[in-house]
Amino acid sequence: MNRIDGKIAIVTGGGSGIGEATSESLAASGGRIVVTDVDEEAAIHTVDIIRQRGGEAIALHQDVTDEGRWAEVIETTVSTYGRPSVLVNNAGISGVGQDNIEESTFEQWRAIMNINLDAVYLGCKHAIGQMKAEGGSIVNISSIMGIVAGAGPAYNASKGGVRLLSKSLAVYCGNQGYNIRVNSVHPGFIWTPMVRRIAETSEEVSTEDELYESLLLRHPIGRLGVAEDIAKGVTFLASDDSSFITGSELVIDGGYTAV
Numbered sequence: 001m002n003r004i005d006g007k008i009a010i011v012t013g014g015g016s017g018i019g020e021a022t023s024e025s026l027a028a029s030g031g032r033i034v035v036t037d038v039d040e041e042a043a044i045h046t047v048d049i050i051r052q053r054g055g056e057a058i059a060l061h062q063d064v065t066d067e068g069r070w071a072e073v074i075e076t077t078v079s080t081y082g083r084p085s086v087l088v089n090n091a092g093i094s095g096v097g098q099d100n101i102e103e104s105t106f107e108q109w110r111a112i113m114n115i116n117l118d119a120v121y122l123g124c125k126h127a128i129g130q131m132k133a134e135g136g137s138i139v140n141i142s143s144i145m146g147i148v149a150g151a152g153p154a155y156n157a158s159k160g161g162v163r164l165l166s167k168s169l170a171v172y173c174g175n176q177g178y179n180i181r182v183n184s185v186h187p188g189f190i191w192t193p194m195v196r197r198i199a200e201t202s203e204e205v206s207t208e209d210e211l212y213e214s215l216l217l218r219h220p221i222g223r224l225g226v227a228e229d230i231a232k233g234v235t236f237l238a239s240d241d242s243s244f245i246t247g248s249e250l251v252i253d254g255g256y257t258a259v
């Protein structure tokens with residue numbers, strides 16, 4: 001189940017948290033992985049782990065907001081492994097400390113939209129051009145904050161945008177006769193560096209333990225997520241086991257949005 005043998009996958013933000021776990025899961029499932037990150041050292045670390053486990057991967061430096069770099073990343077993927085058939089648009093930043101629209105700046109709004117939404121558009125645009133000949137699966141990491149409010153206007157808007165961008169492209173690819181599926185994934189709070197950093201700026205909690213306990217209350221399942229919970233869902237969507245799933249949203253949130 002969920003094997004992706006022979007598939008070539010690009011994972012953005014693959015140096016940390018969900019991107020790292022996803023890169024490792026896809027490699028363990030038989031894929032050859034191009035791990036990209038603006039933090040090149042982090043991407044190399046993920047690739048080292050994959051290789052130690054007998055998997056195949058390369059690391060590339062990439063700022064996902066740079067359109068020219070997208071073209072280069074795809075080109076290097078093709079020349080190293082061949083045509084990519086999986087893209088995971090995972091790189092993102094949080095909107096912590098930007099809940100108050102009246103005190104926020106347009107620059108702060110643009111920075112979040114640029115990485116969390118504009119870059120997903122760029123990745124999809126370039127990947128579809130490559131994938132349309134032989135098909136593929138694009139998985140865009142949105143959030144529960146793309147479904148319900150609670151993370152500040154820019155983060156909510158960016159992740160809501162990813163949700164509908166994915167549906168729009170799923171319909172486009174279908175109408176064009178491309179065998180490309182596009183889906184979004186909506187994690188609840190996952191105990192990654194991005195979430196742990198909330199403790200540093202929060203006015204409500206002062207330690208990571210307090211943060212964990214406060215977030216726990218919102219997850220009926222009784223724990224926060226770990227990156228592997230999301231990686232498993234992404235691997236399913238990347239695999240042919242999900243071949244009838246497109247334009248869909250996979251919520252992996254321990255019941256957060258069920259309340």
Ligand SMILES: NC(=O)c1ccc[n+]([C@@H]2O[C@H](COP(=O)([O-])OP(=O)(O)OC[C@H]3O[C@@H](n4cnc5c(N)ncnc54)[C@H](O)[C@@H]3O)[C@@H](O)[C@H]2O)c1
Nearest residue numbers: 013016017018038063064090091092143187189190192194
């Ligand atoms: N952790 C959560 O609770 C949670 C919940 C819902 C959604 N998400 C989403 O999941 C994704 C991954 O989050 P995470 O928790 O693993 O975060 P993380 O901070 O642990 O990892 C994010 C990675 O993205 C990279 N990155 C940041 N900006 C980049 C850029 N411009 N170009 C390329 N790479 C860049 C970082 O260097 C880092 O390696 C994000 O899109 C985030 O919004 C996370």
